Amino acid sequence: MKKTTRNLLIGACALLLVGAGAATLLARQGGNKASAASAASATSATATGSGAPRAALTVSVDQPRHLDLPQRLEANGNIAAWQEAVIGSEVAGLRLTSVRVNVGDRVRAGDLLASFAAETAQAEMAQSQATLAEAEAAAAAAQADAARARTLSNSGALSATQIAQYNTAAITAQARVEAARAAVATQRLRLKHTRVVAPDDGIISARSATVGAVTPAGAELFRMIRQGRLEWRAEVTAADLARMRPGLPATVHPPGGDAVSGRVRAIGPTVDVQSRTALVYVDLLPPDGGTMGARAGMYASGEFQLGNAPALTVPQSAIVLRDGFSYVFRVNADNRVSQLQVRTGRRDGTRVEVLEGVMPDMTLAVDGAGFLNDGDLVRRAGANAQ
Known part of the structure; x- marks a missing residue:
């Protein structure tokens, strides 16, 4: 029994050894076949030339061009009234009976804005007229007495002193x-001032008049923007002040409103010692047929149009921003790109001025430049694949 079991174990071991040898042989044959296939594939690739470096991207190219671009000078400043008229009370001790306008109303020169009670002024006017009539009557009598005295000067009926007294009385009368006529004129003027009228065309910007109030002379009743004109008081640095001149066009961008055109009216004669800026006064021109979005008191940005000047420009899509710097990619003769840092300037539409970093004879990658890195191989758009 023991002998039989030993024979069985020996047979099983023999079978295992035979199977392992067969597996090893098959593995070796498969590896040789794979190596042969790889070698054949490499040979085929070398023969067909598909192992050459492939282009990373197809890009369009362009060269820098000289163009005339508009020159602009940006600035900030307050929008204010060109002139603000203060309309006050010119009479004292009278009650305000009516107020005809409110803030924002447009008025014409001579329009009635408010009125005071005129009864007191009318009574004083009548009294002054009566005093004038009395003075005129007294003057007429004095003139008649003086005339009679002068006719008797040669008769000796009156002394020279008496005649002089009559003449003096006539002059005094x-x-x-x-004086009475002046008093009448004063009362007539006071009566006129019971009607508060607009001194010019404009827009009411403030109102402190209240019906029923008794105001002192000189008290403010209204404020008015004369002729509705606004101005932009742009703050321009001393270095840029020499570029300013009257009549220069400007564009102002009120916050939340449409752009407003304007022209430089005057240039401030002094420079602020703290900010080192001067004020440039720009008359704002409201658009036809509508109200402009600018309002007095706004702080707005804008720019001055300084004319055109030549510039070396590249397409805007050729500029790549990375790490806070601007770059372009020059396409070399071997179709590899070189990354160049540039400094940009003015912009006009799709063209950007390049102040330094490129030359007019360079070929630059345009569309697709944002996906490139220094040294990449590219294919020029429209070129046949090699």
């Missing part, structure tokens, strides 16, 4: 007439 005439002076009282003139």
